[in-house]
Amino acid sequence: MxxxxxxxxxxxxxxxxxxxxxxxxxxxxxxxxxxxxxxxxxxxxxxxxxxxxxxxxxxxxxxxxxxxxxxxxxxxxxxxxxxxxxxxxxxxxxxxxxxxxxxxxxxxxxxxxxxxxxxxxxxxxxxxxxxQTSSDRGLTPEEEIGLLCELEVLRALLRNGETEAVERWVGPNLQHHDFEFADFSIECKATRSSTSLTISVHGAEQLIPTANKTLTLVVRKYQSDPDGSLSIPRLCEQIVAEGEISVAAFMEKVRLLGIDPWDPLQLDLFSNYNPLEALEFEVADGFPAVDLHDNDHRITNVQYSIDLAGASTIPGFKETPTYLV
Known part of the structure; x- marks a missing residue:
């Protein structure tokens, strides 16, 4: 409900x-x-x-x-x-x-x-x-599941007592990571593939820890389903209902993405999904990543994919997820 x-x-x-x-x-x-x-x-x-x-x-x-x-x-x-x-x-x-x-x-x-x-x-x-009337451009399927993962993590942070979670959600502001706290960062990735567990990385710094912070990579697999339990409007309603958050600040960040889950005329723009696998990694030495040598900052538009099959054998794998179950 x-x-x-x-x-x-x-x-x-x-x-x-x-x-x-x-x-x-x-x-x-x-x-x-x-x-x-x-x-x-x-x-x-x-x-x-x-x-x-x-x-x-x-x-x-x-x-x-x-x-x-x-x-x-x-x-x-x-x-x-x-x-x-x-x-x-x-x-x-x-x-x-x-x-x-x-x-x-x-x-x-x-x-x-x-x-x-x-x-x-x-x-x-x-x-x-x-x-005001907002944009109705909608999201691509990849953008939609990426946002679903961010919203699931945001909900988990709020339920775990992170009262500044909305303020610390910086993905909509196009920062390097999706969440930046004082001593840790979180990057969210999602996939709809039924045959693989491959994620796409956009930007050379997306999987590089910030300063002395730990960086956690959260990966969620989703299955498209018209009767699925998850959608962006539902998650937004649940987050608003979590309690002591700035609702206006949360709505502002969602609208930065060019969508309005509270507008009944836009509901057809969103799909329903079922959550499947949830994996987490501490991104540190040994975790697969592209090592760039670019002291003059001449390399632009870096994009690559990482195959996370056999996740438990990858350095940094967390046996018990912190943010998603």
Missing amino acids: PARSKSEFLFDALVSERIESNNEHSMTTGVESEFGQIRCFHKPENGEIGLIIPCSQQQYERFKPDKKSSAIHLTRLLIGNDPQVRLSLREPRQAKVFYLFVDDLLSKLDEKPKNSPYAASMCLDNWRRFF
Whole structure:
């Protein structure tokens, strides 16, 4: 079952309520501002959902509505003597991103309930880019399984208590290795071949340890399957659900790859896979690699393949994998 955000449960419960009219209805989020409870609302007549944020008359008068994004609006409304600021989702296809945004906003408002309208405005500024239409070029099969492996390792790091794993995931930033920590690096490789265990290396430095760090090579074999248990959107949802991570930072890195797993219109771009073999090596003396002598940095575009068949006989083989099982 896919992971779901906290606010998704709230809005699902609200939308599924049985009501006898098309009038707007609402329910509490469990978070309070300095002027009352923050509520989520639903308008059955047009399907609009959003948040109601109570505010003071002074905050209401100073507040500047924000309609810069067509998908989401931040406006003000005076109902009787009750001033409020409203966050409204205008594009239902952006619901997945909206739920994650609301989770982040409610968390911030729960920690600092003062001047909630300003906090909502600042939070929207930080998230606005995720409500823009993204590229739909898709990934090649090789790029897709490579990213699957990186995401599996990222999930494992988070589950092992590496709280900086998202920040340390530097593959999307085109660094030499996929993960760079203070004292170790990780490089991820994947293959779909059913008859071999060959990986492709791109760049002279991909299998060279950084400074005095240890370098672990993680290799995963995948099998394409329409009913497979793994896909990029599923892994992204699971990572978001892991807990104390910066969701915005994670989404930003995924989008650097030119994809948007949270856009329902892009779901057909992703395939499903089953995970098969998982191997790990410590890349050190004796591990097969190309040794280049290029002090003047004249050699460019180095690419080669390594056959990892008979993995247990290769120097650096780890009997027990650390990151994948």
